[in-house]
Amino acid sequence: MSMFADVAAAPPIEVFQLGRDYQADTDPNKVSLGVGAYRTDEGKPWILPVVKKAEALLAQKIDKEEINHEYLPVLGHESFAASATKMLLGESSPAVKEDRSFGVQALSGTGALRVGAEFLKNIMGRDTAYYSDPTWGNHGLIFKNAGFKTINKYRYWDADSKGLNFAGMIEDLNNAPEGAVIILHACAHNPTGIDPSKEQWGQIADLIKTKNLFPFFDCAYQGFASGCLDTDAWTVRYFVERGFELFCSQSFSKNFGLYNERAGNLTVVVNDVGPITSMKSQLTLLVRAMYSNPPAHGARIVDVVLQDPDMYQEWRDCIKIMANRIIDMRKGLRERLEKLGTPGTWNHITEQIGMFSYTGLTPEMCEFLKKEKHLYLLKSGRISMCGVNNGNLDYVAQAIHDAVTKFQ
Numbered sequence: 001m002s003m004f005a006d007v008a009a010a011p012p013i014e015v016f017q018l019g020r021d022y023q024a025d026t027d028p029n030k031v032s033l034g035v036g037a038y039r040t041d042e043g044k045p046w047i048l049p050v051v052k053k054a055e056a057l058l059a060q061k062i063d064k065e066e067i068n069h070e071y072l073p074v075l076g077h078e079s080f081a082a083s084a085t086k087m088l089l090g091e092s093s094p095a096v097k098e099d100r101s102f103g104v105q106a107l108s109g110t111g112a113l114r115v116g117a118e119f120l121k122n123i124m125g126r127d128t129a130y131y132s133d134p135t136w137g138n139h140g141l142i143f144k145n146a147g148f149k150t151i152n153k154y155r156y157w158d159a160d161s162k163g164l165n166f167a168g169m170i171e172d173l174n175n176a177p178e179g180a181v182i183i184l185h186a187c188a189h190n191p192t193g194i195d196p197s198k199e200q201w202g203q204i205a206d207l208i209k210t211k212n213l214f215p216f217f218d219c220a221y222q223g224f225a226s227g228c229l230d231t232d233a234w235t236v237r238y239f240v241e242r243g244f245e246l247f248c249s250q251s252f253s254k255n256f257g258l259y260n261e262r263a264g265n266l267t268v269v270v271n272d273v274g275p276i277t278s279m280k281s282q283l284t285l286l287v288r289a290m291y292s293n294p295p296a297h298g299a300r301i302v303d304v305v306l307q308d309p310d311m312y313q314e315w316r317d318c319i320k321i322m323a324n325r326i327i328d329m330r331k332g333l334r335e336r337l338e339k340l341g342t343p344g345t346w347n348h349i350t351e352q353i354g355m356f357s358y359t360g361l362t363p364e365m366c367e368f369l370k371k372e373k374h375l376y377l378l379k380s381g382r383i384s385m386c387g388v389n390n391g392n393l394d395y396v397a398q399a400i401h402d403a404v405t406k407f408q
Contacts, residue, residue: 112251112265132156148181170203180211188220219233358380
């Protein structure tokens, strides 16, 4: 008998199991509303034209042996990390101008969160973290596996109003112990699509400062929410201007379409340049023990684009195309549900932003949609708006109408 015979099977990861179920379904009307990946109006993945240009340039450099496949430094592609940090904070940021910020290339946003969590636990001794209820499904696991002993939720979603439970959020954060790490979504909250207002962010910042909590932002959708990089970076920049020290994980999976390249960055902002050298040395040891050093290709693509003004602008135009299509699908879905007279209110679909909509559908409605209508969405009712297009919009709306009518 194998020594591994008693290993218990872990539960499947819902979103990936959903993808496998969708692939196995032969129904011609099936719709994938689970995976968080952009699709064109034809339902196809989109390799951004500017990414193709960047890859062609990199291929030329490989051919000329101007670049190669040697190891990157442990903390990654330095130009990429610097460019990513500047893109997030803005060129006029006091943290950038005063050299109080730096970046660490990571394995997309997930890797940046893990590296940051490892540093906070093992170097800073933090062991308590808070994340929103609900949140991205990986937040808790990342901090748990980094060694955090206490991981709590703060209230966020109000099921009755289909909006933000701001009072509950503030109450829970106010009860957090000093030094607790607070995971915050920089923009386009996943899964709800609901972000605090600027005034509410001000109150959150006041509380975090008063309670001496540590803000750790997760920025997976910069540019993807509103179509504007600067608009979507407002919250992080606001905290920096308020004088906070903070971490922010960045992902280029969504806004560059580099899902399998794992291009990410951990942006670090401090209030004094003094500790930076020591911080980098400790981060180096943490990364060395986890994966030694990061891959080059995705980071090189991003760096090529961010360094070239024309390509940078072309990329920003691509972001607007993606964001605007999602916004149009939100409008279309809401209009159709309201025209059908679907029970309930549906204004939250257009009030939410970003890739996902938290529909308010119940688990039994979601199960009905999967089994009877071949719509694949999470049992929480979260749908990826990227899976909706002009070819299936009417079908999706009618299916949701039928589910709500059946189970209301």
